[in-house]
Amino acid sequence: MTTHRLHLGLFFTGVGPQLLWSQPDFAEHTHIDTFVQTVRTLERGLFDAFFLGEGLRVRENRGRVHDLDVAGRPDAITQLSALAAETERIGLVATQNTTYNFPFDLARRLASLDHVSGGRAGWNIVTTDNAWTGENFRYGGWLPHERRYERAAAFVEMARNLWGGNRVDTHGDLVDVAGSLGVAGNPVLFQAGDSPGGRDLAARFADAVFSANTDYDKAQAYAADLTTRLEAYGRTRDSLKILPGAQVVLGDTAKEAAEKADWIQREQTTGPRAIAFLEQYWNKDLSGYDPDGPLPDIEPAEGELDPSRGTISVEHRTGKLERIAEWRRLDLSIRELVLHVTPRHNTFVGTPGQVADEWARYVRTRAVDGFNLVPQLLPGSVEDIVDKLVPELQERGVYRTEYEGRTLREHMDLA
Amino acid sequence: MSIHLALEIDGAGSHPGARGGLPDTEAVAVAEAAGFALITINDSPLSPSPEAGVRASHLARRTRRIGLAPTLHPALTEPFHLATQLAALDHASQGRGAWVVGAENSAAAHATIGGKPLSDDALRREISDVIDVARLLWDSWEDDAVIRDVASGRFLDPDRVHHVNFTGERFSVVGPLITPRPPQGQLVVIAAADISDKSDVALVAAPTIDELAARAKQTNVPRVFAEVEVLLGEDRLAELDAREPWGEPARLRFAGDAEEFRALLATLDGIVDGVRLHPAVLEIDLPRLAVATRRGPVGGPTLRDTLGLPRPVNVFAGEP
Ligand SMILES: Cc1cc2nc3c(=O)[nH]c(=O)nc-3n(C[C@H](O)[C@H](O)[C@H](O)COP(=O)(O)O)c2cc1C
Numbered sequence: 022m023t024t025h026r027l028h029l030g031l032f033f034t035g036v037g038p039q040l041l042w043s044q045p046d047f048a049e050h051t052h053i054d055t056f057v058q059t060v061r062t063l064e065r066g067l068f069d070a071f072f073l074g075e076g077l078r079v080r081e082n083r084g085r086v087h088d089l090d091v092a093g094r095p096d097a098i099t100q101l102s103a104l105a106a107e108t109e110r111i112g113l114v115a116t117q118n119t120t121y122n123f124p125f126d127l128a129r130r131l132a133s134l135d136h137v138s139g140g141r142a143g144w145n146i147v148t149t150d151n152a153w154t155g156e157n158f159r160y161g162g163w164l165p166h167e168r169r170y171e172r173a174a175a176f177v178e179m180a181r182n183l184w185g186g187n188r189v190d191t192h193g194d195l196v197d198v199a200g201s202l203g204v205a206g207n208p209v210l211f212q213a214g215d216s217p218g219g220r221d222l223a224a225r226f227a228d229a230v231f232s233a234n235t236d237y238d239k240a241q242a243y244a245a246d247l248t249t250r251l252e253a254y255g256r257t258r259d260s261l262k263i264l265p266g267a268q269v270v271l272g273d274t275a276k277e278a279a280e281k282a283d284w285i286q287r288e289q290t291t292g293p294r295a296i297a298f299l300e301q302y303w304n305k306d307l308s309g310y311d312p313d314g315p316l317p318d319i320e321p322a323e324g325e326l327d328p329s330r331g332t333i334s335v336e337h338r339t340g341k342l343e344r345i346a347e348w349r350r351l352d353l354s355i356r357e358l359v360l361h362v363t364p365r366h367n368t369f370v371g372t373p374g375q376v377a378d379e380w381a382r383y384v385r386t387r388a389v390d391g392f393n394l395v396p397q398l399l400p401g402s403v404e405d406i407v408d409k410l411v412p413e414l415q416e417r418g419v420y421r422t423e424y425e426g427r428t429l430r431e432h433m434d435l436a
Numbered sequence: 437m438s439i440h441l442a443l444e445i446d447g448a449g450s451h452p453g454a455r456g457g458l459p460d461t462e463a464v465a466v467a468e469a470a471g472f473a474l475i476t477i478n479d480s481p482l483s484p485s486p487e488a489g490v491r492a493s494h495l496a497r498r499t500r501r502i503g504l505a506p507t508l509h510p511a512l513t514e515p516f517h518l519a520t521q522l523a524a525l526d527h528a529s530q531g532r533g534a535w536v537v538g539a540e541n542s543a544a545a546h547a548t549i550g551g552k553p554l555s556d557d558a559l560r561r562e563i564s565d566v567i568d569v570a571r572l573l574w575d576s577w578e579d580d581a582v583i584r585d586v587a588s589g590r591f592l593d594p595d596r597v598h599h600v601n602f603t604g605e606r607f608s609v610v611g612p613l614i615t616p617r618p619p620q621g622q623l624v625v626i627a628a629a630d631i632s633d634k635s636d637v638a639l640v641a642a643p644t645i646d647e648l649a650a651r652a653k654q655t656n657v658p659r660v661f662a663e664v665e666v667l668l669g670e671d672r673l674a675e676l677d678a679r680e681p682w683g684e685p686a687r688l689r690f691a692g693d694a695e696e697f698r699a700l701l702a703t704l705d706g707i708v709d710g711v712r713l714h715p716a717v718l719e720i721d722l723p724r725l726a727v728a729t730r731r732g733p734v735g736g737p738t739l740r741d742t743l744g745l746p747r748p749v750n751v752f753a754g755e756p
Contacts (some may be wrong), residue, residue: 053530057497079612086594086597087589087595088594093577094614098525099489103494126513134490137490137491157512178447197550203483291589
């Protein structure tokens, strides 16, 4: 029996509440030096890939720029091209959407990254459909939610054609391109997005998925679902790598790790953040409320959730009044409620040995093929994982001890 | 000699008979050591080379002093992406980013985005709008927007991150940029003088020194660079022309030895602020140029510093 080994990526979020910024040793997350140091550390830890997220509008809270979380991101492909010059082996994956990009232009830029990095480029395909983001682009909210995966499929198919050296001549209502690329490439395709449309796109085209299903049971169910979908396209489970997003908190003892995880979660959910979370639902100014007091007694404004805080999955876009009614029944303080409804479901907490044991079980049963890790502390989280967890994984035989290949495809055992 | 030197590195060279070319890293290493202020990278969607922005950014971490100016085409891209890509280049190079404003408008290039060529006037207005919105987006974060105020839990001051609410003729952008303000405030914008006067550096192309001087005088942009084709070693010309004739020059053309080339630069020094050199054959003429110009690396640290251009005041500074 072949032993399956874990593939690790680091997802550099750049925005949002996961990354803490209030510590004195916070590495300025927009500075190029921080990126360079991070990818070098990851390469020392033999990571498969470094991922950059994408969010093409600065998050807002009720019409004003959201001020409580880290913000500020580079253009992903530009940044990864710079980082390619600082590294030799690690894969460089850009999250790029298929809605607000020109297919030929994006295909060309990804092939160019693949070229300058010597075959280390990846594309994390997302569909970012909301019209609020579209306000920064020529074609605004042109693509209805139901058709975004239709466009995504046509987009990816066309990109693959171009990379293969073919001339494309397509004139549909979703993709209209004629031309051929002067530069070839073969970036690794990741897919992130959990709806049936997203899963089908993955089954059809992706080399790997960046999934949201991290708990063991959910991960297994997700792998089973994808296996069925893959069969419909004549593919096997082995042709697709599954990497759920995850956070890790390590300690020298289980107790120390648990305390640290609690502290991180409380820091990620400060009083002002808890209030801002509720304001998304109420769509009213709640700054007068005490985060340690009961939920606001006033009624929320009409209308559904404000999309301006970032991507909200489809099932969370509707039914906010029912959700608020449920919350009221829980009888928690504002901050307790937010801690309760944003649980640490994707966080592994323990000693390096404990986390390594758990991950070994995940990968040996093929529930996952690896993880895409989201740091909470920079540089702390990255150093902890590389210096403490990686050796434990290697000891268990579920992680490489050197890079055997040069390209991202080779690292990920992809054809 | 104080005249600034820029170098175009894309392709084999400006002579149509040129063959070969140099890897970007090699060309730029030579140019940087020889005291060039910046390199430019020509581009088009249908170019056989990788995309210019990617190439420039890759070079950012292989160089320390030299400016990096990819060509990006306003009519063929999303202005928001263009501004973000260039801002990221300036961050990655720690203030050495520049933008050559491209005017690609061919039917084949537009077909890659499902579009049609614009009229000359419409193209000019599009370019003007895209330069305006790029500058606004680079200003959309004030320099001190990130406050990291632990007491109030605020990472940034929302009064210092601005919507730009730009409405142009063919597009609109709400903003702000997703990227903090570039180290140079705004990148150095370089454009042919007959395309836009909204640049920081105007490129003037004229076949004679007299015409060049007249055009330079009419140009109302902070810095003016002459476009110059260079062949060092006249004896090579016949062979190149036999392969493919050079044709009538549209820009200043030099063929001669190092001494004569230095004399040309001395003459131009009184007329323009800089020259953009287009070596006839990159792999042969660039090493010769490096010897002929006899300089050490530029001072920097930013490209604006090298060119003596001030860091722009933020248009949003002080606005609520
Ligand atoms: C783990 C994960 C990471 C994602 N990262 C991004 C991102 O960086 N930028 C983005 O615009 N969307 C991101 N998405 C969102 C997806 O692209 C998609 O737009 C969203 O999940 C809604 O699509 P769905 O209905 O298929 O889930 C991510 C999704 C998942 C599951």
